[in-house]
Amino acid sequence: MRLPRPHRDDVLIAAAGLAGGLLLWSLGVHTKDDGRPLSGPWVTLGPLVVMAAMELLRRTRPQTALVVGTVAIVADQFTPGSIATALMFTDIVYAAVVYGTPAAARRIPYTTGMVTVAATIGFLVWLREPVALLLGLLVGLVSFGPAATGALVRNHRDAADAARLRAEQTALLAEMDRTQAVTAERARMARELHDMVANHLSAIAIHSTAALSLDEPATTRQALTVIRENSVAGLSEMRRLIGLLRDSSGDAEPAASPTLAGLDALIAKARTNGEAGGFRFVLEDARPEGGNEAPALPAPVELAAYRIVQESLTNALKHADPGEVAVRLAGAAEKAGKALTVTVTSPFGSRPGPRAPGSGAGLVGMRERVALLGGTFEAGPVEGPPGGPAKVWQVRAVLPVENDREPSA
Template sequence: MFSPARPHRADVLLAVSGLSGGAVLWMIGIHVQNGRLFDAPWVSLLPLVLMSALELLRRTAPRTALSVGTLALVADQFTVGSLATLLMFTDLVYAAVLYGPPAASRRIPVVTLLVTVATTVGFIAWKPSADAVLIGIVVGMVSFGPALTGVSVRNHRDAAEAARLRADQTALLAEMDRVQAVTAERSRMARELHDMVANHLSAIAIHSTAALSIDDQGTSRDALGVIRQNSVDGLTEMRRLIGLLRDSGASGPPSTAPTLASLDALVEQAGANSASSGLTVTLDDGREASGPLPAPVELAAYRIVQESLTNALKHAAPGPVTVRLERSHTALTVEVSSVFGDRPGPRAPGSGAGLVGMRERVTLLGGTIGAGPGPGGDGVRIWVVRAELPVDERAGRG
């Protein structure tokens, strides 16, 4: 059945042009054959009109158009014939290969080749002459030639479409990579900013509250000293972060990133900040000299200790805060424990971003982390943050 889709404008132009050209040839008396069963010239207009109508279906129903067009061409052989009818049939063969389904585009060239060979052999066997060979050539030009052209154009069109799809997929993947890279970089910047500043700002908040609430000149002076020191240290950290962001060509952790070698200074500073809150901070470094750690592992371990000490300063009850480090052949263990419970005095509010940042750091390295109540002696409850970071080559590349 004919497709209900509207014909393409180019198909309408071909149909009108073919019909007009055939009508002009008929009016001036140009025909392609003589001595046929129906010699009346007007009879050749019937296949011409039908072939013109089929041109409207060359895209929407190419196989139907070719099938009916073949019958129209056969019928035209019993009339004086029209060159326009013949030319429009070649276009239908070409369109059937180009716009038809893949199976038809493979079958039609084979069928037209077989028809060309069979026609040539048949005419040579019936009447051996140069005319028989000429008839075979004409049949090939009318059927096999357009089919072969359609195959070539279709292959080029499919190749161009495949290239366009690959280009679109490549662009989509590139955009996805860009978005992921931007998201990862923003997360890294957020972790760095939080870990750098939160410790100092927490100490400033607690000691400024103490200075305002305790009417003692000595206490206020000590608190202001801690506030000044943390303000200077925080400013230094912020300047380092700004330098890190400006150094857009660097890859991996910057050379100025803190390492475990500066952990003593961090613990000492945390002890000074939390002394007024009744906290005593100690470092128990149980590592053995077994080679350097990958830079990402050192940075993550330092930040985990820094954030854990900041949380202890905000929330821990008076008592010991212990930082423990252990290293095996496969992992670095970082553990920070503090007394869990209520405490007097001012507190700094927490947002939970620090715990999120620690988990992100550990996840990126393929490690594990946990935070929660742990066993303590003498009825004392403790809060433990424990992380295990892989130290193999994969962690070094993380």
């Protein structure tokens, strides 16, 4: 099996340890001067060379280095010994805890601690002198001390890694929140821009097409009048929206949010735009205490209902057959509380004459508004009423109202 390439720092440590050990050996410096079973001039170099070789594996194979290094340090006790061998063994114990597996990092400090205690007791029983405590302390310095230091370093490193990971996750979540907020704001701006300007542009498109296709001065003048009115109104809405987007100083006059009280004016404007096309617009408020006497609903609900009616009337002018366009408001009892039901119906069929192009963004915007309030939205052809057209296009939105109110005391 091919051994992994050692780290550059490990090569330097091994070279420094081997060079230091050779220097001490050449000077005759040993850890023990008394007679040993192996006392030849070269026996000290064996454990020294093996320990230096294990330093090359301190990062890549820390457990192998620890096992072989332990055998080498034990063998060194039968020779005159070398300080460099003992110092390199302490580094290998430290590296086994820092770079080894989590299980080894937990096991080695306990093992070396028990070895230190056992060695101290053994020396006391054998020697029966206070010097046995010093020998036990020496064993602890060589084995348990490096293991405990490695455990502390590894714990701090793991804590730093965990903190860095949490910081990265927090930054990622913050970026996701920012992206979602920007996306939601862009969608809200798109809905507002579409709802405020699309009806004016649709009326302009329809009447300009009629003026170009009909060679009647009276019809052309009436179409140009409607075009001018809608152009002025659309330009005013655009200027107000652009002013709100640009002005962040708070000095801009806040725009009043549309409410259901403005439906009468909205229907009257639709009558003006659709009169030449044969449209009739009807508003029916079937809520309890309907009309101007109806209690105010939460602002998000009133805004959504107003925009849904506005977009439905615009779509009727663009796509519906001539006939009656009915807007109906009603209260409905829901399981979670009361709700406002908005229904708009218009004749459905193959309409002759000029049409304004549609993109489908209006239906998407209405559906999004209802979804933000937790309501339900339906749009499509249904059976017409008795005595009326066979098919009508119906837009129906159910908007919960009580969930948006402040809790009562």
